[in-house]
Amino acid sequence: MAAELSPQLLSEKHRPTLDQALDAIRTRAYWSPHPEHPKAYGEGGAPGSLSAAEGKAAFDAVLNTRLGLGQPGTDGWTGGEVSPYGPELGVEYPHADLDVLLPAMRAGMPAWRAAGPETRALVCLEILARISARTHEFAHAVMHTSGQAFMMALQAGGPHAQDRGLEAVAYAYEEQIRTPRSADWSKPQGKRDPLRLQKSFTAAPRGISLLIGCNTFPTWNGYPGLFASLATGNPVLVKPHPRAVLPLALTVQLAREVLAEAGFDPDLVALAAERPGEGIAKTLALRPEIRIIDYTGSTAFGDWLEANARQAQVYTEKAGVNTIVLDSTDDYRGMLSNLAFSLSLYSGQMCTTPQNLLIPRDGITTDAGDKTYDEVVADIAAAVTGLLGDDARANALLGALVNPDVKARLEAAADLGEVALPSREVANPEFPDAVVRTPVVVKLDATKPDDEEHYLSECFGPVAFAVAVDSTADAVELLRRTVRDQGAMTVGAYTTSPEVERAVEDVCLDESAQLSLNLTGGVYVNQTAAFSDFHGSGGNPAANAALCDGAFVSNRFRMVEVRRQA
Amino acid sequence: MAAELSPQLLSEKHRPTLDQALDAIRTRAYWSPHPEHPKAYGEGGAPGSLSAAEGKAAFDAVLNTRLGLGQPGTDGWTGGEVSPYGPELGVEYPHADLDVLLPAMRAGMPAWRAAGPETRALVCLEILARISARTHEFAHAVMHTSGQAFMMALQAGGPHAQDRGLEAVAYAYEEQIRTPRSADWSKPQGKRDPLRLQKSFTAAPRGISLLIGCNTFPTWNGYPGLFASLATGNPVLVKPHPRAVLPLALTVQLAREVLAEAGFDPDLVALAAERPGEGIAKTLALRPEIRIIDYTGSTAFGDWLEANARQAQVYTEKAGVNTIVLDSTDDYRGMLSNLAFSLSLYSGQMCTTPQNLLIPRDGITTDAGDKTYDEVVADIAAAVTGLLGDDARANALLGALVNPDVKARLEAAADLGEVALPSREVANPEFPDAVVRTPVVVKLDATKPDDEEHYLSECFGPVAFAVAVDSTADAVELLRRTVRDQGAMTVGAYTTSPEVERAVEDVCLDESAQLSLNLTGGVYVNQTAAFSDFHGSGGNPAANAALCDGAFVSNRFRMVEVRRQA
Incomplete structure (x- = not known):
């Protein structure tokens, strides 16, 4: 079956955006393809996007339902989110049998690896575009899990988070294409014939990437790691904070949808929701299949991850004193x-x-x-x-x-x-x-x-x-x-x-x-803009990584070389 | 006092080489500025270089002497190298009082940081050029510490090692200039005035970098980490293998000479030779001043470093089964x-x-x-x-x-x-x-x-x-x-x-x-060429880093942003 989302279609839709993102991270000038204004969505706004009313209706429709994701190894259902504003969300999510789910996630890796950096980036951009179209729905999901006021949930949980995801895709893409896909190497040998080799270089993913989400900014803090890992060829297992599952579950749903439409295995992105008190993050973090971890949360658990999840590259944002x-x-x-x-x-x-x-x-x-x-x-x-x-x-x-x-x-x-x-x-x-x-x-x-x-x-x-x-x-x-x-x-x-x-x-x-x-106007010390500002430095105890830079993406894959005599 | 090596002079001498190196790592075609042939040095060869006879004489002259480096905190002298070919080298090296040396090494950091990526790269290229000129001397030093035959010691310990050092400088430079030094950021606000910020970005080094050298390839395996760290603004403390001190001590000597001539603190590069059985690597690796470690050697000690030197970025090449x-x-x-x-x-x-x-x-x-x-x-x-x-x-x-x-x-x-x-x-x-x-x-x-x-x-x-x-x-x-x-x-x-x-x-x-x-000609599986081949992958247990790629350099510095209202 031909993919609905062909590489050519993806390129037509998203290559210009990728190029603009690549330009923005080089100039650090202001840029965003994701509008902040609530009225930019719906009729007359971004094509195919949900209006305020449609987004609210979509959010209401998901409440008190079972969010089937179609992922393998589901051994039950779990949920229990209560909005900081009071209401119970009543959404149930699949609970994963890791011994089934993790191997299934690895199955799609070779094809995803073979797709190459550009196709992966464009698929990621399509996922972000679908998320963007549902910004109003995500706004409610973020509001009722983080406690952010609606407008902040819309902006920080919507366009700003999408910006940070896109920024990570741009960095990941650029990092992978620093090395060409192939090279002819010819070394002079004086009077003798030169030595000749034909070399190929492939960005090879590390393995399953685990995203451990946080309660306050499930999408903003989650998207950089998720998209950096996916764009570099790794499957991503999303383990949301138990109080903030919905925004990331919707993200997983859209990612799986796009992957399937583009002809890839949807199991490259999956959800690991946990039962109350299960503490699944520790178990997951030590699984040998998990080779990358992104984490935002307490210093205690961040330090534990850095010290114990030795089989993985661990990126943490922890506590600090500003x-x-x-x-x-x-x-x-x-x-x-x-x-x-x-x-x-x-x-x-x-x-x-x-x-x-x-x-x-x-x-x-x-x-x-x-x-x-x-x-x-x-x-x-x-x-x-x-x-x-x-x-x-x-x-x-x-x-x-x-x-x-x-x-x-x-x-x-x-x-x-x-x-x-x-x-x-x-x-x-x-x-x-x-x-x-x-x-x-x-x-x-x-x-x-x-x-x-x-x-x-x-x-x-x-x-x-x-x-x-x-x-x-x-x-x-x-x-x-x-x-x-x-x-x-x-x-x-x-x-x-x-x-x-x-x-x-x-x-x-x-x-x-x-x-x-000397900030005295409408920019605040607590706000950073993707493509221009670094979030954290990765050089002091508050975080071991910055959003986003070369170091955030360069170790999520390895460059594997095959050389042959020419 | 004006520096003897002005930025302009350095640029004239080395900027073209840097540009060629940057081009080579992008194309992965064959390139090297360091000749392999022994006769390329001395009269009629590379200007100012030592001929075979001069190199041998220089090596002989250093035997049975005390190699003063002029570094602070010297509390005694140590040595004792015996060539795998038999002779005792008889060279004595300074033994460091770390509580004096480490603070002295940090003193020069602000000026080295302020010099910026290009000047640092060019200073590194001058160091490499002086090493290159003494390739014949280094050949004997490598031969009589590693046991390599002379021609291999000359090539692998000379031009090939210099290539790997230059490659690391090129990667480090490129990584630092991915972000501009400054940016004007202007965010539209509808009918209101845009938000405007003036931003500056500085590559900030992590701290003192420790190079733990190996016995078999003191320069080849040592130069990538040494030059990657120095080019990204970090002082480098060189702790050679006790059986292979001389090649790295000569390197430190030349680096200090060039730093001083360029107007920087020579203590940015220093030697930590150890007394017999002192096991100074463990002590050094846990010092809070040490923020980066490069290591080549046994899996046991490499694993120990990765697990215990948690204050540092640790790059290891360990054992593998080829x-x-x-x-x-x-x-x-x-x-x-x-x-x-x-x-x-x-x-x-x-x-x-x-x-x-x-x-x-x-x-x-x-x-x-x-x-x-x-x-x-x-x-x-x-x-x-x-x-x-x-x-x-x-x-x-x-x-x-x-x-x-x-x-x-x-x-x-x-x-x-x-x-x-x-x-x-x-x-x-x-x-x-x-x-x-x-x-x-x-x-x-x-x-x-x-x-x-x-x-x-x-x-x-x-x-x-x-x-x-x-x-x-x-x-x-x-x-x-x-x-x-x-x-x-x-x-x-x-x-x-x-x-x-x-x-x-x-x-x-x-x-x-x-x-x-299917290698059947004059290229061998055990040889890799800088600028084209990756040495190791950093993705299997033999090494956590590859020579050389973005990941090898991108976490040796952090990008620090200062933003002001415009």
Whole structure:
């Protein structure tokens, strides 16, 4: 049977997009093929895409159903997701018999390998295009698993995640074609005939790649590893977080559909949903068939994976302590509003949200006059209060707390120091069971030994520490220690001093941290854009990989050479 | 003080070579800027290079001296190398106080980082050029530490090693410039002003890189890691094998000289020679300052490094079991002479030397008629005997056994099965103490359980096993099991059958092994050419990295981004 999606059709549809992506990662200029605006989808928008109403209807239709994926080795069904907004999703997923599923996943490898880098990239782009068309449906799925507010779930869970997936495909493609498919080699031998060899080079996948998904950004954090591995020829087994299965299950469904239509084995992508308390990630991670692992989550389990899954290449994003150094600014209002937004977005539940605000005890210089430590803290608190004063706006920014652990940490944070801004409970009229909370700001002191354990560990959730330091120089040194020992996904700084700017830059270069300087407008330290910004550095304890770079893709395959006498 | 080697001068001298290297790794065509012929050096040859006589004189002059490198933290002197050819070298090297040396090595990092990828690449090329000019001196140093015969020491230890170093520089440079140094990012916001950011990207080194050298190929196996790390901004601490210090000490000396002349801190490259029995590699590997490790040697220590040096990126080349599948040939004589050479070169002491010759019990089809297993083995034995019948030629091909362990293994091998070809002691008139031995060929049987432990482990040295198998299909399956479980640096096959060829290729693609098919002329399975051939695959147990590819360089630095509002 001829494939419905021929290489030629795929090339016509997607090669221009791939070329644009390749160009974007070289220039790092702004680019995205995935629209952010909700109205860009549906009638009059992207062809074949679901409108807001259609996406909602599609999401509603999947609730309380059994999501059959047609994958082999299903020995039962499991589910049990409860939305952070209250409702039970009621979706059931196949539970896999690994001894059946894993061999089935390997069966399609030779044909997928033989397809070559371009066809694999184009098939990946078709999968992403189908996901993109269903962005509104994914928005609800992400919202009701992560607790993100709808608009954020749509953008971060939709186009931004798709961008990160496409970026990984572009890197993977480029890495594989650095070596030609064949070469004629002729070595002169003086007066004798030259030595001649005909050489062929094939990107050979490592084996099954395991994606261990996270609760807060199932698609955004999941797509890079998934698509990097698939594009380099590896089957991908998706093990979602048990509270955030649906977005990745829908992804697996679409991937299987496209693979089959393109004439490949759909079992190259499969789902491994787990029964409550099963802890399947540890079992999977040690299976000899698993040769690559992508993981986002706790430092404890990330470290365990790195130490124990020795048969696999392990890419981890773990916890970090993100820091902002406040030294001086020529836009005090802009700084305050920028920081207030950064602290509030998704209730501080981003791996990139600032936690520690390092503020000199004697205050900072600003365009609005010198401000003492207490004034700065009070003004940040006021800015947060102002931003979140309206409940509708607060709900739209904060979303819901993703799980009870975050709520417990938030409540405990109020006892760690003087509370500069208490957390406020926000009612959500549409979802009365949603747990919505504004950030707490707690004052700590870098010179108090008891405070150190608080600001030198990650307190994931809507908790910010306003840490008093003796000087900007001390702030810079504390920044260095924090990044080196605890890691950081992001660092920010506000300063009008070239010397301070240089000192902070040097710390970030020395300790491999991504730095945002003097953000006072509509770009926030916690946001990164695919094709331009690196997410993490892979060089400090917060993550051993960056999204996306050569190192993220180059070891997912090996270049195998066959040489023959010519 | 202005640097003697300005960026402009370096660019004039070396940028064309860098560009050619970049082109070569893309086309994989034959290329080398380093001549193989001994007469290409000295008067009338490469400008400024030492002739054969001058190189020998330079080598003689360094014997029985103290090699001062001017590096800080020297707390004593050590040495004690004895040539496999007999003579004591009598060279003393600085012994390092790590608590002084390591911080000193880090001091030069910021300036080296700030120099950027191109300047670093060009400085590395100048180092390689100075090494190249002293190829004859290095030839003696490699010969009298590895036991390689002079011509091989000159070629493999000289131009071929320099090629591999240059190849690593080219990969490192290309990897770093995939991301531009800066970018303007402007994201449309509908009717509002676009969001604008100015972004800068810097390749930031990881930290001190440790090179743990090997006894057999101190420069060839050492240069890729050394130059990949240095070109990506990392200081490099060179810990040579205690029996093969001199070639790497001379390398360190030249690197320090060039760094200083180019205005950089010479302590970016330093030597860590060890006292007898000190076992300094383990101590160094666990130092927090060490962030990258390159290692060639035993599987046991390589595995230990991978498991324990968790603070570092670890690149290892370990043991493997290299296999040749003999199915059929249309050039029986060519096959025999090619195999005889492969088994004999450097007494089989190459990580790429074939060990197991898998031969169907019922024989193989050839252009000289069908040959039984016994005939094939006898003919291989005869080919080796013929090749090495003349003592002068035998000495020139075999070199000396590198250490007593190899000799002991060779002697023990004769008891493992029926000896098809006994090892012969060859006298070396120039160096009567050299231990020179021809290869032993031992018959084993794949169906005998007792033989398995022999052919499924590496027997490093001049030992080949002619393993009888029931069929070519069984040979292919044994090949698969061998590569998967034991690893392999090389695989070879002789067959006229497209089906068998395809089956062997599939195994190599599935298990990531580099395959040479039907070599009957002047290219041997144990030789790889920089810029064209991959050495190892990094995808089977013999090595976790390949020389050289993107994965070998991309994680030696991290891309650090600084973004500012525009």
